[in-house]
Amino acid sequence: MSDMIEVFDTTLRDGLQVEGVSASVEDKLRIAEQLDHLGVHYIEGGWPGANPKDIEFFERAARDLRFESSTLVAFGSTRRPRGKVDDDATLRHLIDAGTSAVCIVAKSWDYHVLNALQTTLEEGEAMIADSVEYLVGNGRRVLVDMEHFFDGFKRNQEFALRAIEAAVVKGASHLVLCDTNGGSLPHEVQEIVTAVKSHVGDDATIGIHCHDDTGCAVANSMAAVLAGARHVQGTLNGLGERTGNTNLTTVIPNLQLKLGYDCLPEGRLERLTAVSNHVAEVLNRPMNPQAPYVGNSAFAHKAGLHVSAIARAKDAYEHVDPELVGNGTRFVVSEMAGRATITMKADELGLEMDGPAVNQVIDDLKRLEHEGYHFEAADASLELLMRRATGWHQDFFRVESMRVITDETMAGDFTTEATVKVWVGSDGSATRHVHTAEGNGPVNAIDKALRAAVLDAYPQLERIHLTDYKVRILDGATATGAVTRVLLDATDGERSWTTIGVSGNIIEASWRALEESLVYGLLHTPA
């Protein structure tokens, strides 16, 4: 028995079936890079036969991405019923994707062959055999997703095994048993995978692909591994349609830390939390704080008497060391303060900080992060906060007042205008500037008005522009009264920076981030 489990990530294909998410080709390329960085064996990139955007993804990936650890996989299906492999569009798209490995879905429940495909079981088998033979003949490694396998096996075991044999004899490298409707329980999966393993032996690798409809996708995947599967499919953060696919951020540490299998290359597991967060960010999906291993609450302890006890014997209170997955112990009430980190950061920025200033930064961070700030994501705002702790104040400009008005007319048109009153220059010689600008939204309008007001004094603002604007609602509970976190990215063409604003008022949050973005730009961009 090998102690290596292949991890097959299908975030970019099955994962994107989750409701409410749409990813651009650019988003998908960024996620693929993260997956390679994490070190999964296979990255399923998309279904070029079904989705034109996925054709572009494979072209761009071939041109722009160089994977260190992962193999890119194109997904498709077996040939049409009563068709030929030579003129089958799906198979041609698969070959055109240019990946060394392909994964095709095949029907292994007799019901679906007879009723969904409306063909005979013999033709169902031939569709699998012909397609695998054709793809292997074209030099591809061929993985076969046996759709509805567990339901099919329960109803017609003989056909389910014939479907498997059709793939094996033509050279499929992997038979991936799919619990497509997600209704199976661990003891059933273990029993059926044991039966398949004894049937297939070492002729092909057995894989497992689960959905979480019984809340058991992770447990089902582990049951399959205990029964002989050596290839686990899933998605980051459990993305996927309905209840989601097997969550790789849970099953990988379970397999690696608890069952002793090798899943990721040496040293990669500790990237898990960061990659999980990064992918959530790219897709603008909030992380589940309760997510095992990678969630913000996963190793959070309610403070009180236990804190010192936990510090003395962490393994009596934590099921694994959170640092193994790149997460950390968190004490909910009394946050641990990091003097060393602040001092190092000050050195990095060339700031002189004495003890009281470091304490001030720690206090400010605690207070502001409690309010919803997140300085990890906003390097420029952190730098300004640290400078202020040393007594520094920006004297580029001082805002007297700001007003934004949005009107909807009877005809349903919207107009927005902002008026900004600003004092420019140091206190003694400051001059007052009032500017009004229209914009196609409040943030756009205040950005234009503020720039117009200070541009004469700081012409370098012409070179500084905003590149991204992200909004996150932090507490869904109070809906439109919730706290809003705005992140603004800006660049002067040489360096890029991010600022943050947090407020119950989205305009205020945006304005704070905007003001800091311009101040940071003025600090670092020569006139």
Add this chain to the structure above:
Amino acid sequence: MSDMIEVFDTTLRDGLQVEGVSASVEDKLRIAEQLDHLGVHYIEGGWPGANPKDIEFFERAARDLRFESSTLVAFGSTRRPRGKVDDDATLRHLIDAGTSAVCIVAKSWDYHVLNALQTTLEEGEAMIADSVEYLVGNGRRVLVDMEHFFDGFKRNQEFALRAIEAAVVKGASHLVLCDTNGGSLPHEVQEIVTAVKSHVGDDATIGIHCHDDTGCAVANSMAAVLAGARHVQGTLNGLGERTGNTNLTTVIPNLQLKLGYDCLPEGRLERLTAVSNHVAEVLNRPMNPQAPYVGNSAFAHKAGLHVSAIARAKDAYEHVDPELVGNGTRFVVSEMAGRATITMKADELGLEMDGPAVNQVIDDLKRLEHEGYHFEAADASLELLMRRATGWHQDFFRVESMRVITDETMAGDFTTEATVKVWVGSDGSATRHVHTAEGNGPVNAIDKALRAAVLDAYPQLERIHLTDYKVRILDGATATGAVTRVLLDATDGERSWTTIGVSGNIIEASWRALEESLVYGLLHTPA
């Protein structure tokens, strides 16, 4: 072997350890009513010895609640080390709570007895024996939560079993094996519960209490049942500290629909989705749409070729009939939708749609999704769009104009006010209402102003409120000039819905979503 599994709900005690939730006594009483309505066997109401609010809860519960199905349980712990039962405050509070059943936590991992309690193993045993004897002597049914049982059993099996015996010989009715750190896997749980069951026999009921730190709380609970446990503890929606407790909304249907155990009284399982939503609502926690069985996406199907196939044979595509848990099949509609999907969706909504109306919907979807709308995520906006294609117009109210003003003063304070001018009622007899409201942000302000303007005519708006507000910037390239997509979730306490607005102007996008949200609510919420 009995085919009945007792359900023990600890939402009101362990569940409230989840980060970011605080519940009033009133909230807890409302949740207890829901739990009885669902029909769980036991409702653990709180820890009167640790929390003064919980003392009030038990007083109010005794006075105001009459349970039809459930038994209320007070939670506490064994007596102090080297103390006496007669003058132990925790035990006294337990008795004072006046419940017929109590649950006490006992240490069953030798490490915690020796190090956390700083006492001997003999005294650890005596603490359990004395406390059970005392409570039984006071006429209580006594359940014992064996804390850290699985970790303890792995390290010192002999002491773990001695702890159990101490409880059994003094008359404990239940031994609840707790995976306190949540690190266990199903095969370990099954093995250890089997060992305990063979040790204890029928002297007491074996219970299971899991946490989801390996993503296996549900699977672990079922593994325990398969090994002989007949009492399952958990929380609604998997609330609980760190990664949460066993999710009862998942494990109950698994046990009842898939393994054939009786968990809830006849006819109650179909209340599951409503109770799950209601409790989320009381605690102001958004529902996880991906939650098995009860989530909004749990039985959602992506449109396309499969829709008509699903309609023909639902059990080939759904692991259980969603109506058994009070949920429903949902067809997700997007720009890829064909005529069949739209027609089925119309049937689902009870709308009569002729051919031209269906074509109109398909055209509208294509155009709007190209602009950035995403109807998959916004069922209510889709329904309104489909209704409009049949010639329907909402005649609840008509907006003449809307204005939002945000001001920042010299002191840095922000104020936002919105003025809305609306005609209420059908065209002939419409009356004009002008209202201004302040809010802590533009969306909050326009929500308040619009409601104030139409509330007299539609008092049911009091019951409708917004539960979540999501903002996505669609094209980062143009930063603050980018297109904004707003999703608004709302509820009337019975059903929840989502609307969408898209615009270059975030205020306009929010306003569109808000207007549709209220219109949808007025359509479906009786006066």
